[in-house]
Amino acid sequence: MxxxxxxxxxxxxxxxxxxxxxxxxxxxxxxxxxxxxxxxxxxxxxxxxxxxxxxxxxxxxxxxxxxxxxxxxxxxxxxxxxxxxxxxxxxxxxxxxxxxxxxxxxxxxxxxxxxxxxxxxxxxxxxxxxxxxxxxxxxxxxxxxxxxxxxxxxxxxxxxxxxxxxxxxxxxxxxxxxxxxxxxxxxxxxxxxxxxxxxxxxxxxxxxxxxxxxxxxxxxxxxxxRPINRFVADFIGQGVFLRGRVLNDRQVRVELGILNSAVPLVCGDDCGGCTHGSDVDVLLRPDDIVHDDASSLKAEVVHKAFRGAEILYTLRLSSGSRVLSLVPSHHNHAIGERIGIRLGVDHVVTFQDESTGLNLAAHPEAVAA
The missing domain is CATH 3.40.50.300 (P-loop containing nucleotide triphosphate hydrolases)
Known part of the structure; x- marks a missing residue:
């Protein structure tokens, strides 16, 4: 009780x-x-x-x-x-x-x-x-x-x-x-x-x-x-939504690569499986984008917020889309500099699309490929 x-x-x-x-x-x-x-x-x-x-x-x-x-x-x-x-x-x-x-x-x-x-x-x-x-x-x-x-x-x-x-x-x-x-x-x-x-x-x-x-x-x-809807995802923490395309029930492709989910992706009002080829919005947190000097994938620094032990970078991708990355502050890059990044997503969170408002599916224990 x-x-x-x-x-x-x-x-x-x-x-x-x-x-x-x-x-x-x-x-x-x-x-x-x-x-x-x-x-x-x-x-x-x-x-x-x-x-x-x-x-x-x-x-x-x-x-x-x-x-x-x-x-x-x-x-x-x-x-x-x-x-x-x-x-x-x-x-x-x-x-x-x-x-x-x-x-x-x-x-x-x-x-x-x-x-x-x-x-x-x-x-x-x-x-x-x-x-x-x-x-x-x-x-x-x-x-x-x-x-x-x-x-x-x-x-x-x-x-x-x-x-x-x-x-x-x-x-x-x-x-x-x-x-x-x-x-x-x-x-x-x-x-x-x-x-x-x-x-x-x-x-x-x-x-x-x-x-x-x-x-x-x-x-x-x-x-x-694992936010249950778009409002929760927006309200808690920081993050951006990147357009993705469903490849199958456990994979979605975004501009930065393919995200692999450990559980089937869920989209739509009825919480059914995502349709192959459908467009979705993928939530990416600052800790999902890992700074990696050795990576061939580059993004341009357009804004930086110094937070003591860390710097929150706003990065522009080749398409013009922006993502956030939380980086140890000894990696002090200049505005306009292109830096190496890679995906480090542990939880794949997808929305059907922005017009669906609060319909969202959270997909835990995913690994970025």
Missing amino acids: SHLQLDDIDLAFGKHMIVRKLSLRLEKGRIGCLLGPSGCGKTTVLRCIAGFERLTAGAIQLDGVTVGTPSHSVPPERRRIGMVFQDYALFPHLSVADNIAFGLRGESAASKRHRVDELLGLVGLSEHGAKYPHEMSGGQQQRVALARALAPRPSLLLLDEPFSNLDVDLRERLSYEVRDIIKATNTTAILVTHDQHEAFAVADEIGIMYEGRIQQWDTPYNLYH
Whole structure:
């Protein structure tokens, strides 16, 4: 039985449908994430789970108990859900220790002190209990907010864009710290973000949302290498689509060579086999194009983005098509220079063609010839 279960939930404000037939399952101790562009409905789903919005259709179950339907909604305070907000929402007039203890109602003073000390240690703030929020950095305030949410031992933890107010370096480091803290308490959690780097750093499973629906609920690895449709392929990571022609059920030819798939290629609405000779779009990631000085296959450098250990090159092929290649930065080539490349594709991902919109087939464990 899933710890959190959403079954075909809808939410509408008047005639405006925000969430449409959305379902997901999350097991105990797992961290899920709703990832998508602004306005896709991800925060609204979080509010439905928390009990702040009543469903238009569907049901929400927590630990096997139905907590939300159109006709029945358990109040937020009775759902045993902890929340970490974008702006931390700490009480400025309370010390760090008192902020953490705020939700520990009905416990003895000794029990509260023990729990607060335990959480201060867990979030690495043992020496800061007497301070006030304004005396803490943004990262420290976020850890206080997390400790406060965890203090009552919630059945589920919800995090709404928790790192958006932090600078990039701190955001990345704190993402890993927050994951470790949540895992240490074996708490089930749902994170909402529009930043895929945060999602990949924190979550075990991610739901890519678009227009109120989850397009794909999967591991970060599968979302990147085995996207279920064109929107997911576009949204996750970087990549380009190169025109290809199907040779048989396991081979497709692109300008750079022939790609061999370990599983039959799938094209079209009915997920049937690709037709021999049909044109397809092939997704190529920057790690699929390998820099190789010894290769006779050349491409022109038209743009470069220095990223420290790596350089992301935009390369123009002889046809004029462009591909991306992620190369160690000691290979520092000039704009206009022609460099050797070769295919290094491990997953062949094909689309019927761009006009089919979201119809895509992902083909794992392929080897480029």
